[in-house]
Amino acid sequence: MPDGVNPLKERLKNVPLKPGVYMYKDAQGQVIYVGKARELRNRMRSYFQSRERLHPRVRAMMNRVADFDYIVSSTEVEALILENNLIKAYQPRYNIDLRDDKSYPYLKVGIGDKFPGISIVREDKDGVSKYFGPYTDVGSLKETLKLLSGIFPLRKCRNFKQRPRPCLNSDIGKCLAPCSGQVSEEEYRRMVDDLLAFLEGEYKDILKSKEAEMKDAALQLEFEKAARIRDQIRAIEKIGEKQKVIFESAYNLDLLAMASGEKESLLVMFKVRTGKITAKETFTLNRAVDENEAELMGFFIKQYYHDNTDIPAEILLKDMPAEADLIETWLQDKSGFRVKFKNPRRGEKKKMLDMVLENTLLLWEEKNKKNLKDTETLIHLSKVLDLQVIPERIECYDISHLAGEEVVASMVVFSSGQADKKAYRRFKIINEKNDDFASLAETLGRRFEEADRGNTAFLPEPDLIIIDGGLGQVNAVKKEMERRQIDIPVFGLAKKNEEIFAPGISQPVLLPRRDEGLRLLQRMRDEAHRFAIEYNRQRRAKKLKVSALDNIEGIGPKRKKALLAHFGSVAKIKEASLEEIASVAGINLPAARNVYEYFQSS
Secondary structure (H helix, E strand, O other), X not given: OOOOOOHHHHHHOOOOOOOEEEEEEOOOOOEEEEEEEOOHHHHHHHHHOOHHHOOHHHHHHHOOOOEEXXXXXXXXXXXXXXXXXXXXXXXXXXXXXXXXXXOOOEEEXXXXXXXXXXXXXXXXXXXXXXXXXXXXXXXXXXXXXXXXXXXXXXXXXXXXXXXXXXXXXXXXXXXXXXXXXXXXXXXXHHHHXXXXXXXXXXXXXHHHHHHHHHHHHHHOOOHHHHHHHHHHHHHHHHHHHHOOOOOOOOOOEEEEEEEEOOOEXXXXXXXXXXXXXXXXXXXXXXXXXXXXXXXXXXXXXXXXXXXXXXXXXXEEEOXXXXXXXXXXXHHHHHHOOOOEEEOOOOHHHHHHXXXXXXXXXXXXXXXXXXXXXXXXXXXXXXXXXXXXXXOOEEEEEEEEEEOOEEEEEEEEEXXXXXXXHHHOEEEEOOOOOOOHHHHHHHHHHHXXXXXXXXXXXXXXXXXXXXXXXXXXXXXXXXXXXXXXXXXXXXXXXXXXXXXXXXXXOOOOEOOOOOOHHHHHHHHHHHHHHHHHHHHHXXXXXXXXXXXXXHOOOOOOHHHHHHHHHHHOOHXXXXXXXXXXXXXXXXXXXXHHHHHHHHHHHO
8 A cells, every 4th residue: 555645544534533443444344354443433443554663464464454344332342242243244464363272072961952962063153052062072072971871861853843653762761861751851951950959060969869759759659760869879970980170169260371473373272171181172373464462362262252152150261351351341241240360479379370371381392382283294294296486276187976976076175285274165066978078177266266266264375276187188278277368386186196287288297105205295185085086076966856856746845844953854755654744834744645655755
């Protein structure tokens, strides 16, 4: 942005001195940065000072700014909430990037249901169910679920419906069988409450309640029920003995520690509930411009607790967030009670925070070693492929179909040598030719069209493109890119002999099987293949699901939707009785009979 007269500077004179949110946009109208200010005009003016006084990353952002917009709010807390919402909506390029290190599974209790179930999930929290975790060891989590099923026999079926006879889990004592009316809603709900208390560490209260329940059952001569409760008590006591209460007091708090480098920061959170560590979460923060540690911490807290209802009254941290008082007010408004940030200087809480910081520094050291190895691999790859730059962002493409049906393409992205799953994209091929070359050309063409439109999902452009295939596939892609005047290196990796092909060169590059560069390309190729096949299967399953019901007389779009909503899948409809089908809202007896007879004869 040239110094001197600037139309945006003139517009700044009309910006009010009120709290609010401002949005900087590029020439395509895309929001590239969202910020919050106590006084909008003064904060925005700081970006338009002399170029030499701006941080290099701020300068790079301002070079792209062609327009701005702003929203005035009544208070700074309102501005903070609005800033969070807009960052989530626009995902601006120059805002801090926050991501989980891994997509760990959670233990979910669907407390919003009439008869809540328990399951292992990897999903966005729905705001109703209770989630416990995340758990880093999936095998251990499955064993935990198996153990819990013996103590708290809640349902594990995905699609709950009433049935005359329960499933096998009931026969082996792993489910109370609410589907067949063998347990009252009140008794089932007590079991759910006991499970939640158990998962939150309240063993003693559960044991007292269970002992009273067992005595009551014995007095009522319900000896089988009393024996079942006795077994539950023994199982709970056994697990309780193994639990290590690591803190003297029954604290309920979150602990945060951060380790930072020039571009990236690692943040670790420990959740302590009733004096026990119940969860550990790890996040990576990428600096967007020139944020200091306090600003990074403030950003994280706002993003993390925006969708998280589990807010403790105390949050312990060494690095206090920027605008701490303002964020505390916001958290109080969300939770309904006072929330305080504290940096303890002595006592047990300081020891707790020191422990989290020590863990953070160890993880940071490990991460840096891994990053160094990944960097060395990318430097090596740039040398063997004769690239002009180290390929920080690599994209890999594959085509998948079954006998020419439901042709799809996948795009997987590796950033700094690691899979960036949020950047993965998939394409439904539009051309009807059963031609991998044409499908790849179409995919790359659409990918760069989206980038030209300013679609941030396809930015930045890659430093290197890998194709799952040989010379023919690579040449087809290169031809399409030359047509669009795009100069990015393209190579193909042929699976049979792991040969690397460059466009127009018949002699492939052969690397040793143990070569780290080749192993990186293989990981990408295999990931692109998996992602493409997964999408192709989804498309074929959807097509099969639709066509099966479309063939039945008297079943139109509304009835088809009602059947699928009730049963969940065509396979479940096929297993259903005539009476079960007829019980679906909107399905009369003649239509139900047509459905039943169709599947019985198929």
